[in-house]
Amino acid sequence: MTTQEFAGSAGPDAGAATDVDGAANGAVTDAAAETATEAAAGAAPLAAALAGRTTYPLAPGYRVNVRQGAGTNTALVRQLPAGAQVQIRCQTRGQWVAGPYGSSNIWDNIAPGEYISDTYVHTGSDGMVAPSCMS
Numbered sequence: 001m002t003t004q005e006f007a008g009s010a011g012p013d014a015g016a017a018t019d020v021d022g023a024a025n026g027a028v029t030d031a032a033a034e035t036a037t038e039a040a041a042g043a044a045p046l047a048a049a050l051a052g053r054t055t056y057p058l059a060p061g062y063r064v065n066v067r068q069g070a071g072t073n074t075a076l077v078r079q080l081p082a083g084a085q086v087q088i089r090c091q092t093r094g095q096w097v098a099g100p101y102g103s104s105n106i107w108d109n110i111a112p113g114e115y116i117s118d119t120y121v122h123t124g125s126d127g128m129v130a131p132s133c134m135s
Helices: 030-051
Strands: 055-057 064-067 076-080 085-087 090-099 102-111 114-117
Touching: 076 114, 085 102, 090 114
Parallel strands: none
Antiparallel strands: 055 085, 064 076, 064 114, 090 102, 102 114
16 A cells, blocks of 8 residues: 555545544442533534534545644644545635645634545535634
8 A cells, every 4th residue: 555645635546545533339429410411411512513514525536634734734633534524614724735626725624623625525616615713
C-alpha cells in the first residue's frame, strides 16, 4: 500500500488502496443520578440538532484526511474511509485546496476539532451549505 498526501485528503483508489479522538456497594447516589440525568439532558438538544442535518458523501474512491484545523498544516486527526458520508456542523474558510470537486478554501467541521476540505465532499454547491463556524 502506498501513501500519498494530497491537500487535505488521500488519493483515489485505483486497484491497490492508496492512503492520502461516595456510593457504597455499587449504589448510585442521588447526586450521581442527577449528574447523569443532567448530562443526558444536555446531550439531547445536540443529538436532536444533528439528527436534522443532511449527510453528504465523500468523493468516490478517496480516503479523506481529517485535520485539527482548516489547513493541511494542522495535525492529522484521523482518516475517513472511501465511501464515507459526513454531516457538516459548520464551515469556515482556511487554506486553499484543490480536490475532485474543484478548488476552494472552504473547510467543513464534522466534529469538534475535526475539519475536512470541502473539495472532497459532494455538497452540490460551490459555496457554503452550513452555518459559519464561530471562532
